[in-house]
Amino acid sequence: MNIPKLIPVGDPSAETFTINLGPQHPATHGVLRVKLEMDGEFIVNAQPVPGYIHRMHEKMGENRTYAQYLPNTSRIDYLSAMTYTHAFVGAVEKAAKIEVPLRAEYIRVITSELNRISSHLVGWGAWIMDLGGFTPILYAFDDREKILDLLEAITGSRLTYCYYRFGGVCDDVDQDFIDGSKAFVPYMRKRMKMYKKLVTGNIIFRKRVEGIGPISAEMCRKYGACGPVLRGSGVNYDVRKAEPYSIYNQFDFDIPVYNECDSLARYLVRMDEIEQSLRIIEQACAKIPEGPFQGKVPRVLKLPVGDTCFATECGRGRLLIRITSDGKEEAYRIRLRTPCFTNLSLFEEASQGMMLADAISLMASLDLVIPDIDR
Amino acid sequence: MIESLTHFFATPWGVLSRSLIYLLGICGFVAANAAYLVWVERKGAGRFQRRPGPTESGWAGLLQPPADGIKLLSKQLMAPPGSDKILFWAAPLMVIAPPLVCLAAIPFGDNVLARDLNIGLLMVFSFGSINVMALMLGGWASRNKYAIISAARVVSQNVAYEIPMLLVVITMIMVTGTLNLQEIIVQQGGGFWNWNILRGIWDFSGGGWGHIGGNIFAPITFLIFYICMLAETNRAPFDMAEAESELVAGAFTEYGGMGFGVFFMAEYANIVVGCALATLLFLGGWQSGLGPWVGTHLSSLGIWGTLIGVLCFFFKMYFLIFSVVWVRWTFPRTQFYGLLNLSWKILIPLSLLTLLLTSVTLKLPRLF
Amino acid sequence: MNLVTETFSGFLSLLTGLTITIKQFFSPTITTHYPHQTLTIAKKFRGHIELKWNEETGKPNCTACNLCAKACPSDCIVLDGIKPAGEKGKTVTSYKLDYTLCSLCSLCIEACPFDAIQHSNRYNLASLPNQWANMDLVQRYKDQVTRVGKTPYDPYAPAAVAAPAASPAAEPAAAIPSPSSSLPAPSSQP
Numbered sequence: 009m010n011i012p013k014l015i016p017v018g019d020p021s022a023e024t025f026t027i028n029l030g031p032q033h034p035a036t037h038g039v040l041r042v043k044l045e046m047d048g049e050f051i052v053n054a055q056p057v058p059g060y061i062h063r064m065h066e067k068m069g070e071n072r073t074y075a076q077y078l079p080n081t082s083r084i085d086y087l088s089a090m091t092y093t094h095a096f097v098g099a100v101e102k103a104a105k106i107e108v109p110l111r112a113e114y115i116r117v118i119t120s121e122l123n124r125i126s127s128h129l130v131g132w133g134a135w136i137m138d139l140g141g142f143t144p145i146l147y148a149f150d151d152r153e154k155i156l157d158l159l160e161a162i163t164g165s166r167l168t169y170c171y172y173r174f175g176g177v178c179d180d181v182d183q184d185f186i187d188g189s190k191a192f193v194p195y196m197r198k199r200m201k202m203y204k205k206l207v208t209g210n211i212i213f214r215k216r217v218e219g220i221g222p223i224s225a226e227m228c229r230k231y232g233a234c235g236p237v238l239r240g241s242g243v244n245y246d247v248r249k250a251e252p253y254s255i256y257n258q259f260d261f262d263i264p265v266y267n268e269c270d271s272l273a274r275y276l277v278r279m280d281e282i283e284q285s286l287r288i289i290e291q292a293c294a295k296i297p298e299g300p301f302q303g304k305v306p307r308v309l310k311l312p313v314g315d316t317c318f319a320t321e322c323g324r325g326r327l328l329i330r331i332t333s334d335g336k337e338e339a340y341r342i343r344l345r346t347p348c349f350t351n352l353s354l355f356e357e358a359s360q361g362m363m364l365a366d367a368i369s370l371m372a373s374l375d376l377v378i379p380d381i382d383r
Numbered sequence: 384m385i386e387s388l389t390h391f392f393a394t395p396w397g398v399l400s401r402s403l404i405y406l407l408g409i410c411g412f413v414a415a416n417a418a419y420l421v422w423v424e425r426k427g428a429g430r431f432q433r434r435p436g437p438t439e440s441g442w443a444g445l446l447q448p449p450a451d452g453i454k455l456l457s458k459q460l461m462a463p464p465g466s467d468k469i470l471f472w473a474a475p476l477m478v479i480a481p482p483l484v485c486l487a488a489i490p491f492g493d494n495v496l497a498r499d500l501n502i503g504l505l506m507v508f509s510f511g512s513i514n515v516m517a518l519m520l521g522g523w524a525s526r527n528k529y530a531i532i533s534a535a536r537v538v539s540q541n542v543a544y545e546i547p548m549l550l551v552v553i554t555m556i557m558v559t560g561t562l563n564l565q566e567i568i569v570q571q572g573g574g575f576w577n578w579n580i581l582r583g584i585w586d587f588s589g590g591g592w593g594h595i596g597g598n599i600f601a602p603i604t605f606l607i608f609y610i611c612m613l614a615e616t617n618r619a620p621f622d623m624a625e626a627e628s629e630l631v632a633g634a635f636t637e638y639g640g641m642g643f644g645v646f647f648m649a650e651y652a653n654i655v656v657g658c659a660l661a662t663l664l665f666l667g668g669w670q671s672g673l674g675p676w677v678g679t680h681l682s683s684l685g686i687w688g689t690l691i692g693v694l695c696f697f698f699k700m701y702f703l704i705f706s707v708v709w710v711r712w713t714f715p716r717t718q719f720y721g722l723l724n725l726s727w728k729i730l731i732p733l734s735l736l737t738l739l740l741t742s743v744t745l746k747l748p749r750l751f
Numbered sequence: 752m753n754l755v756t757e758t759f760s761g762f763l764s765l766l767t768g769l770t771i772t773i774k775q776f777f778s779p780t781i782t783t784h785y786p787h788q789t790l791t792i793a794k795k796f797r798g799h800i801e802l803k804w805n806e807e808t809g810k811p812n813c814t815a816c817n818l819c820a821k822a823c824p825s826d827c828i829v830l831d832g833i834k835p836a837g838e839k840g841k842t843v844t845s846y847k848l849d850y851t852l853c854s855l856c857s858l859c860i861e862a863c864p865f866d867a868i869q870h871s872n873r874y875n876l877a878s879l880p881n882q883w884a885n886m887d888l889v890q891r892y893k894d895q896v897t898r899v900g901k902t903p904y905d906p907y908a909p910a911a912v913a914a915p916a917a918s919p920a921a922e923p924a925a926a927i928p929s930p931s932s933s934l935p936a937p938s939s940q941p
């Protein structure tokens with residue numbers, strides 16, 4: 009089927025009108041304003057205007073000690089709170105040379121992967137809801153409840169966990185959590201089969217995503233896109249394999265890469281990533297050792313003068329945290345290089361000439377969390 | 384007593400009072416359906432999503448529609464400045480009137496219908512096309528560029544889907560040979576194998592072994608009719624026009640309060656008319672399907688027979704309405720060009736093919 | 752030909768989707784009909800902090816050392832304490848928590864060297880913001896102790912309050928106050 013695209017004929021200054029997409033959205037994207045210049049049905053120019061939820065996380069890093077910054081890290085991207093905190097504690101541990109016991113690393117991996125699955129479930133459900141199918145998001149939230157219940161039992165929170173500490177985690181996990189995670193894996197695999205039949209195979213859904221929103225690998229490179237957007241364009245780059253951190257190099261998992269560059273490719277990358285996360289959880293739950301859950305941390309934590317970088321693979325892409333320290337208890341500068349900011353920046357070029365509903369489908373396939381863009 | 388009633392209804396006063404009873408009955412039926420189909424939809428949506436739906440207002444949420452109605456009634460009716468006031472307020476009226484009129488010709492049971500018209504089917508379809516014009520009027524009179532874009536889309540969608548719908552209806556008319564709705568149902572008596580959805584494949588009505596039915600694609604014909612009915616009533620997965628509100632508002636954006644409520648009621652009334660038509664064209668209407676044990680005219684069993692017929696009709700019609708709700712909550716929306724592609728490139732060729740094949744199979748026995 | 756096969760397989764995929772949703776339709780609902788039903792809350796649930804009750808000594812462990820207030824990233828905690836006559840250390844007299852700023856990070860609980868505070872399990876609080884902006888944890892502690900029938904410790908008159916019914920001065924270091932389950936959770940408190 010031919011997907012309509014605007015063929016610019018004649019005078020480019022033909023009559024266009026400007027409308028706003030947002031900042032109030034019916035979908036779960038957040039407060040993002042996109043100024044659209046439309047020629048009838050087609051988008052001539054789409055200009056995202058972020059900043060409606062700028063909360064100055066980077067500035068707050070300069071006024072707080074390293075330990076006091078921990079709650080902030082969960083709130084930058086609230087759906088991938090564990091992985092973001094992982095990046096921050098990883099950076100501090102790298103700079104201060106703090107040892108993390110093996111049990112704590114295993115706990116971190118299990119919780120990060122559970123968090124990744126729950127984040128992908130929200131992104132998936134919200135995407136289908138944008139397309140008009142209101143049922144799969146509730147099935148996704150049912151699965152997410154199981155993950156959140158598991159994580160609530162060990163951390164006490166359901167969304168913004170402040171669970172990791174420098175040198176490990178703040179509290180140990182009990183056998184119930186390990187058994188629960190082990191039992192979750194086959195349950196989730198069964199549900200993924202159902203979602204494949206319900207959504208992935210559905211012809212109406214396929215027509216809405218196949219061939220829509222092509223983003224070439226060259227465009228990704230130009231804008232610095234990362235995560236499933238990049239892997240859906242054929243580039244095999246995942247921080248867990250390219251720059252291994254924690255103990256990810258001890259697990260056997262694959263990186264799903266699709267070459268078609270359209271929205272369907274990004275969709276399939278996320279679905280396969282859930283399966284790979286389940287593999288990691290399986291292996292980690294089988295091998296988790298006994299031991300302490302937090303290493304030794306000096307009472308007053310000061311990092312040596314200089315820069316430290318640490319990158320993790322979050323649900324949306326590669327998060328890089330750079331801490332510039334001047335030897336004091338508070339950081340001099342904390343720089344957050346968030347994945348959604350760069351993923352959004354390619355929307356302007358990618359959506360040119362598309363029909364509006366297709367552009368919305370494209371934005372949903374980028375899986376944006378707006379607080380991540382504005383920080 | 385039945386005889387005295389029949390005598391009364393033959394007199395001029397009786398004719399008038401019978402018409403009035405039917406008028407009030409149909410209005411009440413449409414009103415009750417419009418209100419409580421919302422309840423069915425919300426409870427159904429909840430159940431498909433593994434949640435209970437409305438439970439707090441009244442037992443099992445049954446007082447939710449009156450609560451919504453009171454809320455809509457209490458809002459201010461306001462027309463946007465500069466809009467065409469007459470057309471603006473005429474649009475909701477024009478949208479609710481056609482389903483009311485169409486129901487006058489639809490038999491709910493054996494001889495339970497307001498007017499037994501010889502051209503009943505034609506009347507239903509001619510009135511059914513008016514609501515498209517009403518939507519266009521509503522969009523135009525709103526003086527809102529997004530409303531008019533949405534209204535234009537609705538019109539193109541409805542026009543595109545009327546063609547295959549009418550083609551399949553013509554196919555069914557060729558098989559049944561009459562436009563009289565009561566006649567069509569009587570022909571489907573004698574057992575569920577005589578229902579038009581199956582009669583196309585093999586026809587027993589001539590007695591003996593029967594012969595090849597008129598329309599061997601009858602189940603596919605039913606499917607085409609069902610899809611067109613979904614598109615005509617702007618239901619998911621074809622509700623691009625109203626769900627455009629994810630970005631801009633739909634064709635009803637400038638209507639508030641009961642003005643919007645009337646459009647909403649009209650949508651459900653159209654669903655009722657569409658499902659009623661599907662039932663009586665394909666699923667035997669008020670025929671019980673129990674075969675030769677009850678005969679083709681249920682009223683021959685007296686008042687209870689007629690009641691059973693009415694119940695059978697409602698059962699089939701509400702099953703189809705449930706399936707409309709089921710389809711809505713399962714699938715995402717089609718893209719607009721996908722919708723039009725489906726109609727022009729798939730449904731119209733298919734319905735033309737069935738029309739051609741039906742005419743061939745109907746003519747063949749005559750030739751030999 | 753491609754169109755025909757695509758239409759056919761597409762239609763089959765629609766039927767598959769319909770069978771899945773109808774199965775879900777006849778499955779039981781997964782919602783908990785709050786408030787008619789409630790869920791059991793996890794033991795480690797992070798509600799707002801509260802003072803622990805030391806069964807042994809009958810008074811809160813808090814010595815108003817302000818380490819929790821220093822550890823808090825959001826400056827929620829304001830403490831005050833006095834040194835009662837005849838006692839060795841300070842005792843807290845006023846512990847105000849600004850719950851509108853609290854992010855439930857547990858840094859205060861980890862900073863406390865005396866194990867004086869813990870998370871409550873109050874998950875369904877609803878009140879006006881000015882009630883939350885000034886949560887009086889000492890009052891809450893006193894209400895909780897009174898509810899179990901004991902007399903709350905009063906730092907301004909330490910000699911007047913006898914130790915509660917539990918065995919006094921046995922092994923002060925060994926007995927660690929039991930978690931919040933020892934005090935009944937108040938059902939309706941601002």
